[in-house]
Amino acid sequence: MKWLKSVRYLLCLTLFTSLIGGALAVNGGQVAEAAANEYKFDFGAGAVENGYTGVSATDAYTTAKGYGFNTPANMRNVTASGTGVASDAVQFVTFGTKSTNTFNVDLSNGLYEVKVVLGNTARSSVAAEGVYHIINMTGNGATDQFQIPVTDGQLNLLVTEGKEGTAFTLSALEIRKISNQTVTNRTIYIGGDSTVCNYYPLGSSVQGGWGQLFPSYVNTSTFQVRNMASSGQFARGFRDDGQMEAILKYIKPGDYFILQLGINDTNAKNNTTEAEFKEIMRDMVRQAKNKGATVILSTPQGRATDFNSANVHTAENRWYNASTRALAQEESVKLVELNKLSSAYFTSIGPAATLTLYMTGDTLHPNRDGAAQLARIVASDLRRQGLDGF
Known part of the structure; x- marks a missing residue:
């Protein structure tokens, strides 16, 4: 039986060599x-x-x-x-x-x-x-x-x-x-501008967008977060220059799409009237809905200095917010009133503390701590509205 043992040895050696060779x-x-x-x-x-x-x-x-x-x-x-x-x-x-x-x-x-x-x-x-x-x-x-x-x-x-x-x-x-599945895990896609986007290094950047800090408030065993926001972005650019295309390629039933724009749309250089802004946003909302995703609109937070003489923070009329609110109702999609909710939070902590949540010398862009607070507010409101994953 020595020949049989030799054959077994050669077979084992061949298999071992093949496995090791494929792994190196x-x-x-x-x-x-x-x-x-x-x-x-x-x-x-x-x-x-x-x-x-x-x-x-x-x-x-x-x-x-x-x-x-x-x-x-x-x-x-x-x-x-x-x-x-x-x-x-x-x-x-x-x-x-x-x-x-x-x-x-x-x-x-x-x-x-x-x-x-x-x-x-x-x-x-x-x-x-x-x-x-x-x-x-x-x-x-x-x-x-x-x-x-x-x-x-x-x-x-x-x-x-x-x-x-x-x-x-x-x-x-x-x-x-x-x-082995050829679809992504359940995903929260986020669209937005410089107040939402990622800054690098992701784990230690001084500046932050709330989309960057959002995964800390999400059950990551349920969802992955894909932040597709970018600095300076406005509605037409997000729709036409590749970011919306990327989302539509993979978004599916069970996914969420959170869209927050308007700050840069009000900038004259982008040549977007409020009526045009609303219809471009409507187009993106409908495209994502047609893919079976849950669409959520969000209104941007105001500036750090939007306090009145009574130290109440209010910015309801900024950034084409009225059209975003109306669009959410017209299209029957979820709305996160981040503008109002963040104003309530800023009022509760006061003007001085609010300034510490923004970049030094910058009343528009949150720092990492400010972005974390905005992300917390968004996640909390979505949980209040009955969405899972937070």
Whole structure:
């Protein structure tokens, strides 16, 4: 029976070698790390961090490797000021959400969590599958993550604007399969402007938008939060320039869509009358409702200095608020009166304490503490209105 034992030994050794070989990360244009459906890429021409697959700007996609750049001629190796994986990067010389200048990774269909680490950049966004996924990451080495369903066997990702004229760079990418289902978990999508958007580093920024701090008040075992707000945004821009497109690609029954705009719509440079604002907002409300999502409109908070002589904070007539209130009633959607609710809170703490919740010398933009208070107020009101997840 010695021959049988030898056969068993060879079979076990072959199986073991195959499993180990599939789990190891190797460099020099060979197969990427794929242990337990996890992939880790370190971009640039420098040293490759342990556990990562190194990818240079010159690495073209091949089916044999299962990863690489679609058009490496439009990529460039660059340095970066961070450490570890953030010490170097690749730059996307051509870009845009519809660009074919993507980094491609072959993946089995399912739901993935994707973590990105940018290189040196002033303001960049991340796009995949032709739409935005992260809006306006700022500062060198900025880090964020998102969920994405893969339905065609491949992830196609690039770093894009952001802000024209800046370098769109990527230092590292981590991909982890979290489900065989090809739909996102229940999601709260948020649209808005600089009082709502994310600031980086996400965990320690001085300035904050209430959408950035919102996950602290959400049951994250029920929902993920996708904050698609951006600084300076107004209703027409949010609808027409890619943010609403990204939401509509993935939003589904069971999801929430919270939309708060109006501050920048009242700015003359954006050329939006109140009647136009209302109809653009109505269009977005109806598109999200048609996808089966629960739509929630919110009125923006006022300025820190909106106190009258009796030290009562009031800003009800700012930011086209009347049209937002009317639209919520006309379209039978939920309304968070953040304007009134925040005014009541500011009145309760007084003018001096209210100023401490805003950026120094800035009466419009909340700091991190102020954003947390606004997020708390929004979540509390949604819970009061009977929505789950808070």
